[in-house]
Amino acid sequence: MAKTIMIVDDSASMRQVVSIALKGAGYEVIEACDGKDALSKLTGVKIHLIVSDINMPVMDGITFVKAVKQLDHYKFTPIIMLTTEMEDDKKRAAKEAGAKAWVTKPFQPPILLAAIAKLVLP
Amino acid sequence: MQQIQNNADGKFLYISLSALPVILGGMVVGWQYGATLYNVLFSVLLVFFGIGSGLFLWRRHDNELAQTNFRWAQDENSKIAAVSTYTGELERLLLTISPILSQHVMVSREHTEQEITSLSSRFSCMVNELQLIVDSTDNAFGGRQSNHLDSVIDACRDLLQPILDLLGQLRQAEQKAVDDAVLSQAEANINQTLALLSQVLGHYRDDACALRNHAEQIRGEINNVLVALQFQDRVSQILTQVENNLLNLQKTIERIQQQGSNRDGDMLEVDKAVEHIEENYKSVSSRAKHSPDDSDDDLTFF
Missing domain, CATH: 1.20.58 (Methane Monooxygenase Hydroxylase; Chain G, domain 1)
Structure with missing residues (x-):
């Protein structure tokens, strides 16, 4: 059975690009336009991994990660930050929030897929 | 003559x-x-x-x-x-x-006749003696010797009969065996078929390798397209930011103009506006990511 990955990004084109890369690797994809939209979709459905941007309206990525770690059903779900940010402060904040990896944009699909393969839940 | x-x-x-x-x-x-x-x-x-x-x-x-x-x-x-x-x-x-x-x-x-006569007399004596012995032993053992011999003979016959039957079957099987020429022809046909099969499999393998190479090339081109789309997305975001900032600047200017004679130069808060633009624009460090050659920090595990 294919594994499900949630994509959280305010850019529709970016969500589409990431979706193409993941679906090509055999994953199923759930899209959300920001942190709040993503939390509304975490209603018990099995999510094997979350890929989230940082700079998003309504709820940014760091806040979203902290909120996910408060959910009993998803606190062990690995989260990968996909962002154009490279500052160490942002990386430190994401790490402290509970993220497992940091991928910078523009990303090479094989690199993202390698990170997903390493962290995705069984 | x-x-x-x-x-x-x-x-x-x-x-x-x-x-x-x-x-x-x-x-x-x-x-x-x-x-x-x-x-x-x-x-x-x-x-x-x-x-x-x-x-x-x-x-x-x-x-x-x-x-x-x-x-x-x-x-x-x-x-x-x-x-x-x-x-x-x-x-x-x-x-x-x-x-x-x-x-x-x-x-x-004359010599031959003499020899014949002597041999026949000799054998006749031996036969008589053997007969006497057999008769005497039969009488002594109540005929069991002859019965024993009969049983031995029957046992030998029973023992040899399966062997004779097997020999007969082997002979029949040998007669029914396939001719050597037919076997060689069949072997030649099988070898030819195997050679053709290996040739076909070789062609399939070559085609599969070619398809695999083409698939790899297509995958690489797709990845390049995805990277290019990310750049395009980034440019569109920047343009959107610029557009929004220009609209905000326009609104600010209009607001100042609406003040009429009450306007002054401090109403246009340039530093604040620039700071606001910088906050909405992505970090300076991200500019380097517009170059696809910088891939040292693409992935970081925590």
């Missing part, structure tokens, strides 16, 4: 007398047609001369043939004399040998 000569003279006279009327008739006819007597006589002489020479040649050939036959007859007579001589010698030799041979044959026959 004298007879042959007499026959030749008779034939000469016969031919001459037979030809004389013809010659005379020819002379008369020639004379009647105006030919001179001299020419006629000359013609007759030529005819007699031709006939005479032909007869001479024929007689000489005849004499030679007669001599040849005489010599052949002499040779044959000598050979017959030699054969008769050999035959006579053989007869004398046979007459000498035949009594000796007959004597030897009689001696060997």
